Amino acid sequence: MVIKVGDISIGKDFCVIAGPCAIESKELLIRTAKGIKENISILRGGAFKPRTNRDSFQGLGKEGLNILKEVGEELEVPTITEVMDARDLLSVAESTDILQIGARNMQNFSLLREVGKTKKPVLLKRGFASTIKEWIAAAEYITAEGNNNLFLCERGIRTFETETRFTLDIAGAIIAKRKTRLPVIVDLSHSTGRRELVEPLYRAIKASGLDGVMIEVHCSPEEAKCDKDQALTVEEFNMIFKKDNYIY
Ligand code: PEP
Numbered sequence: 001m002v003i004k005v006g007d008i009s010i011g012k013d014f015c016v017i018a019g020p021c022a023i024e025s026k027e028l029l030i031r032t033a034k035g036i037k038e039n040i041s042i043l044r045g046g047a048f049k050p051r052t053n054r055d056s057f058q059g060l061g062k063e064g065l066n067i068l069k070e071v072g073e074e075l076e077v078p079t080i081t082e083v084m085d086a087r088d089l090l091s092v093a094e095s096t097d098i099l100q101i102g103a104r105n106m107q108n109f110s111l112l113r114e115v116g117k118t119k120k121p122v123l124l125k126r127g128f129a130s131t132i133k134e135w136i137a138a139a140e141y142i143t144a145e146g147n148n149n150l151f152l153c154e155r156g157i158r159t160f161e162t163e164t165r166f167t168l169d170i171a172g173a174i175i176a177k178r179k180t181r182l183p184v185i186v187d188l189s190h191s192t193g194r195r196e197l198v199e200p201l202y203r204a205i206k207a208s209g210l211d212g213v214m215i216e217v218h219c220s221p222e223e224a225k226c227d228k229d230q231a232l233t234v235e236e237f238n239m240i241f242k243k244d245n246y247i248y
Pocket residue numbers: 021046050082101102103104125155187190
């Protein structure tokens with residue numbers, strides 16, 4: 001299965017989705033996006049942020065969507081952002097190329113049905129306490145409504161291990177790809193929570209035959225309002241691909 005987004009064929013070309021955790025301002029998003037543009041397929045940035053604590057930064061909401069749309073158009077790069085609530089679906093769909101369903105909403109069946117009724121490409125993240133079977137069953141809620149423009153993202157699961165934020169289940173991602181025949185990518189930032197693990201795991205995912213990666217990058221990570229410890233700087237991010245050309 002190949003999903004076309006602009007000039008990119010997800011499932012055929014190795015896909016690199018990167019950008020900040022959250023859209024914080026147009027200036028910061030542009031600065032990050034310009035810095036990484038040559039090495040990305042798709043620009044990410046959250047407007048609606050699912051935060052564990054209600055006093056954490058929740059995202060700019062509709063203002064964030066407008067910023068994402070403007071930056072995507074100005075830089076001519078496709079974008080992805082999370083839709084958390086079916087009531088926002090229309091405005092999110094108008095502002096981005098790909099709808100992301102986050103880990104915490106993997107089993108929000110009414111939301112899955114609603115995105116399934118659109119024709120927009122959808123990225124379904126695996127819930128961090130969900131089995132592969134449950135993840136695939138969730139995907140079927142979307143395809144059953146007629147939307148086959150679907151790809152999956154492994155983003156780490158909860159285990160007893162505390163050295164990493166979650167435990168990256170590469171085997172699970174490969175199984176999901178074989179069972180569904182959908183493209184499967186891996187989120188290297190949320191799965192590990194540690195920026196120094198992104199580069200070695202990027203190489204592992206490339207070697208695995210999976211379809212791409214998601215990486216959080218910020219032009220000034222120490223100032224990031226969300227997930228600052230896992231964000232790469234623009235320079236660290238670009239360095240991965242310099243070495244990539246050298247090795248392969
Ligand atoms: C994200 O990608 O912005 C995000 C919140 O990730 P997850 O849903 O995997 O936690």
